[in-house]
Amino acid sequence: MYRTTIVSTLTLALAISALSSTGCTTQGPYLGPLLFPIPVTPYQMKNKEDEFHEHERYGRVPVLGPIVPGAPHVSLDPPSDDEVMRALERARPVEGGLPFLHEVQRNNVRIVKEKISDFVDPPRVMPLVGPVQLHHVHYKCTIYFQETKRIGWPIPHTLRDQDTSEVMYIDHNHLHRVGNMDDGLGGIPKS
Numbered sequence: 786m787y788r789t790t791i792v793s794t795l796t797l798a799l800a801i802s803a804l805s806s807t808g809c810t811t812q813g814p815y816l817g818p819l820l821f822p823i824p825v826t827p828y829q830m831k832n833k834e835d836e837f838h839e840h841e842r843y844g845r846v847p848v849l850g851p852i853v854p855g856a857p858h859v860s861l862d863p864p865s866d867d868e869v870m871r872a873l874e875r876a877r878p879v880e881g882g883l884p885f886l887h888e889v890q891r892n893n894v895r896i897v898k899e900k901i902s903d904f905v906d907p908p909r910v911m912p913l914v915g916p917v918q919l920h921h922v923h924y925k926c927t928i929y930f931q932e933t934k935r936i937g938w939p940i941p942h943t944l945r946d947q948d949t950s951e952v953m954y955i956d957h958n959h960l961h962r963v964g965n966m967d968d969g970l971g972g973i974p975k976s
Contacts, residue, residue, distance in 0.1 A: 835871075839871065842867075842868070843868055843871075846959055847959045848960045848961075850961065851961055852918065858961075860900070860920065861957050863900070863924055864957065868955065869896050870928075876951075879891070885937045886936075886937045888935045889932065889933070889934050890935075891930045891931070891949075892930065893929075893931045894928065896926060897926070897929070898925075899925045899926075900922065901925050903922050904920075904921050905918050905919070908963040911960075914960065916962070917960040917963055919959075920958065922956070922958065923954065926952070926953045927953075930949050931946065932946045
């Protein structure tokens with residue numbers, strides 16, 4: 786009797802110590818259930834990665850050097866094909882995505898980019914930036930593609946729209962510094 790009590794007590798102590806030291810714990814304060822990793826679905830992971838990609842590539846406004854008097858103001862590059870397709874996906878997402886049940890594809894994509902306006906605002910002082918001019922550049926991007934829908938249930942069939950087109954308007958606004966930044970006023974005359 787005494788021997789089985791000691792063996793069961795040691796077994797219980799060994800089991801508790803094995804469960805409490807799983808290798809996933811860290812040193813420091815005990816955080817309860819927040820101490821252990823939480824699984825994340827691939828869908829949530831892809832959304833976070835896309836959100837970071839958008840912010841890193843297209844979400845920031847660059848501050849360029851001053852516009853030289855008498856010289857033409859040159860805009861940044863036109864939108865990339867990636868930027869146009871991401872804008873199309875945000876505006877008109879591809880529905881479906883269930884293999885063998887309902888699939889939608891966009892094939893033979895052709896993108897035409899046209900600059901529709903390019904102008905510069907008068908100088909002004911922006912907080913955290915200083916004296917700047919806002920340069921507006923607007924593009925009209927027409928996307929031509931063939932849309933193929935494959936539906937597998939209840940009756941398998943394929944629908945092809947040969948002449949699909951979408952129009953996206955993309956703005957590439959950026960800032961230009963104003964005047965001489967060495968005089969402390971940024972080239973703005975005293976009033």
